[in-house]
Amino acid sequence: MNAVALTPKLHDCRDAFAAVLERLGAENNKVVAVCNDSVGSSKLGGFKSKFPERLVNVGIAEQNMVGVGAGLANGGMLPFVCAASCFLTGRSLEQVKADIAYSNANVKLVGISSGMAYGELGPTHHSIEDFAWMRVLPNLPVIAPCDSIETTAAVEWAAQYDGPVFLRLSRVGVPDLLPVGHKFELGKANLLRDGDAVTLIANGTLTHRMMKAADILAAKGIEARVLNMASVRPIDVEAVIKAATETGAILTAEEHSTFGGLGSAIAEVVVAEAPVSMKILGVPGIFAPTGSAEFLLDEFGMAPAAVAEAATALIARKKTGA
Amino acid sequence: MQTTELERIAREIRIRDLQAVFEAGAGHIGGEMSAIDIMAALYFKVLKLWPDQPKHPDRDRFVLSKGHTACALYVTLAKRGFLPEEEISTFLKPHSRLNGHPNCNKVPGVETNTGPLGHGLPVAVGMAKAAKLTGASYHTYVLTGDGEMQEGSNWEAISSAAQFALDNLTLVIDHNRFQQGAALSETNNLAPFRTKLEAFGWEVLEIDGNNMSEVVDALQHRSTGRPCGIVAHTNKGHGISFMQDKVDWHHKVPNAEQYKIAMAELEEAL
Ligand SMILES: Cc1ncc(C[n+]2csc(CCOP(=O)(O)OP(=O)(O)O)c2C)c(N)n1
Ligand SMILES: [Mg+2]
Numbered sequence: 001m002n003a004v005a006l007t008p009k010l011h012d013c014r015d016a017f018a019a020v021l022e023r024l025g026a027e028n029n030k031v032v033a034v035c036n037d038s039v040g041s042s043k044l045g046g047f048k049s050k051f052p053e054r055l056v057n058v059g060i061a062e063q064n065m066v067g068v069g070a071g072l073a074n075g076g077m078l079p080f081v082c083a084a085s086c087f088l089t090g091r092s093l094e095q096v097k098a099d100i101a102y103s104n105a106n107v108k109l110v111g112i113s114s115g116m117a118y119g120e121l122g123p124t125h126h127s128i129e130d131f132a133w134m135r136v137l138p139n140l141p142v143i144a145p146c147d148s149i150e151t152t153a154a155v156e157w158a159a160q161y162d163g164p165v166f167l168r169l170s171r172v173g174v175p176d177l178l179p180v181g182h183k184f185e186l187g188k189a190n191l192l193r194d195g196d197a198v199t200l201i202a203n204g205t206l207t208h209r210m211m212k213a214a215d216i217l218a219a220k221g222i223e224a225r226v227l228n229m230a231s232v233r234p235i236d237v238e239a240v241i242k243a244a245t246e247t248g249a250i251l252t253a254e255e256h257s258t259f260g261g262l263g264s265a266i267a268e269v270v271v272a273e274a275p276v277s278m279k280i281l282g283v284p285g286i287f288a289p290t291g292s293a294e295f296l297l298d299e300f301g302m303a304p305a306a307v308a309e310a311a312t313a314l315i316a317r318k319k320t321g322a
Numbered sequence: 323m324q325t326t327e328l329e330r331i332a333r334e335i336r337i338r339d340l341q342a343v344f345e346a347g348a349g350h351i352g353g354e355m356s357a358i359d360i361m362a363a364l365y366f367k368v369l370k371l372w373p374d375q376p377k378h379p380d381r382d383r384f385v386l387s388k389g390h391t392a393c394a395l396y397v398t399l400a401k402r403g404f405l406p407e408e409e410i411s412t413f414l415k416p417h418s419r420l421n422g423h424p425n426c427n428k429v430p431g432v433e434t435n436t437g438p439l440g441h442g443l444p445v446a447v448g449m450a451k452a453a454k455l456t457g458a459s460y461h462t463y464v465l466t467g468d469g470e471m472q473e474g475s476n477w478e479a480i481s482s483a484a485q486f487a488l489d490n491l492t493l494v495i496d497h498n499r500f501q502q503g504a505a506l507s508e509t510n511n512l513a514p515f516r517t518k519l520e521a522f523g524w525e526v527l528e529i530d531g532n533n534m535s536e537v538v539d540a541l542q543h544r545s546t547g548r549p550c551g552i553v554a555h556t557n558k559g560h561g562i563s564f565m566q567d568k569v570d571w572h573h574k575v576p577n578a579e580q581y582k583i584a585m586a587e588l589e590e591a592l
Binding site for chain 1 (some may be wrong): 389420504509
């Protein structure tokens with residue numbers, strides 16, 4: 001039989017988010033959406049038409065938006081505070097720290113169009129610092145789903161979790177990778193492919209690129225393990241140690257700076273618990289040039305072929321112990 | 323320069339801007355069209371500047387706080403000789419220095435990086451305060467969106483500017499009545515701006531921001547002992563009839579047919 005190369009359907013995870021939010025809104029009249037003139041970009045149009053009184057648009061005022069979210073939670077509502085991730089995390093960082101994380105407010109922060117989704121709009125609109133900024137804050141789980149199925153699961157999980165959550169979503173299309181009906185578990189990685197030569201770990205828009213890189217490696221007889229690690233905090237310590245001890249090398253990729261993100265979180269575990277060779281792919285500590293998200297990911301060595309090449313080099317390093 | 327000449331330049335900027343947004347397939351056309359008369363007046367009449375010496379210490383400062391309308395600034399700067407006019411065709415292209423928000427480290431004539439709303443005015447207050455401290459004679463202008471004024475940082479800066487008696491600072495609010503998703507009045511209505519600015523101790527002028535002679539007069543006005551605010555009543559999408567006052571045109575891109583109609587309208591006005 002001839003293999004037919006099917007191009008998988010790509011999903012904008014904001015649609016999955018909006019669908020769950022609208023369902024939650026119908027089930028629970030405490031659910032409110034809070035936004036900053038971002039009804040369209042946060043895909044809140046449906047929610048707004050169904051529950052107009054529960055769409056709280058504070059205007060272009062993100063610090064106010066996060067504070068209002070904390071107050072709504074205090075008053076017994078279940079707020080989903082939605083805004084472009086760059087502004088939600090950067091502009092309102094102290095509100096997130098004091099009003100949400102430190103106060104342990106039951107607020108779900110939803111960072112939309114994270115990473116380099118706003119590629120051409122330039123570094124002010126790139127949100128490639130948000131893992132770092134959010135994951136240093138106590139009480140605040142940091143989650144970056146890799147597909148629409150995991151987005152659905154993570155939003156459902158966040159709604160029933162009693163405490164603050166940061167969900168990091170993209171608008172860049174991704175194929176579905178996880179099985180339909182998948183349940184999200186905080187702090188648990190998903191084994192998408194097993195192997196023993198090297199472990200590739202990613203989340204968000206990078207997980208499917210890792211799967212493609214693993215295919216390229218497999219064609220050369222190299223079996224790579226692929227872990228999807230949506231939960232950046234808490235990190236799945238057990239899965240990281242297992243990957244280190246069983247495969248001896250870890251390569252990470254993220255739509256984020258190489259400073260302080262997923263790779264750093266994994267390296268913190270590796271260094272302390274099971275030192276092995278590692279390589280962290282991401283935006284290498286610079287303000288990125290102009291270009292689309294996909295262009296920039298390729299530019300920074302995260303095209304599947306480049307990832308496979310980096311993995312091959314890492315495996316060689318493991319052998320020489322260099 | 324005569325008013326009619328400035329009006330012609332503004333229309334040429336509109337035409338080049340429309341073409342750039344159409345070709346790039348992205349941009350913020352509505353807020354560009356509303357603000358272009360103000361930018362044309364500044365760069366071709368009001369600002370003291372040296373295009374070949376963009377860092378000249380005596381230059382007047384202009385901060386485009388509504389950085390999403392960068393394309394209009396690029397076109398204006400190019401027309402005024404700060405960068406090659408051909409370069410506009412690289413807008414948003416990979417590795418172009420002309421990204422969706424202006425970068426002062428790459429684009430001559432840009433004073434500070436903007437894009438997140440609510441940054442330009444505080445920086446402009448610092449520029450004006452520096453002139454007071456050093457005795458420099460330059461004037462500082464900053465252009466914000468009306469929706470942008472919802473950012474609290476602006477009101478902190480408005481208070482500082484009055485406290486510092488910055489009569490070398492002019493804030494222009496592009497009051498086109500629309501923000502990204504809706505009208506201001508349906509979101510978080512700050513209008514009227516005049517009474518709010520006056521309450522902070524500013525002198526306030528209210529003008530038709532798409533009327534060139536009113537724009538020039540207001541920009542040339544000097545307050546004494548306090549900062550000056552210009553509430554510029556404009557139309558979002560000004561100059562292109564089907565875009566005017568339609569919230570969709572905040573960042574919609576015209577299709578080929580709409581492009582032709584828009585171009586014809588702008589060219590007819592030339
Ligand atoms: C801090 C911040 N929040 C949100 C945005 C996204 N955004 C870009 S333009 C815009 C609307 C701006 O409206 P207004 O200031 O009225 O500008 P204009 O009508 O002149 O285009 C928004 C919300 C942003 N750039 N910065
Ligand atoms: Mg406006």
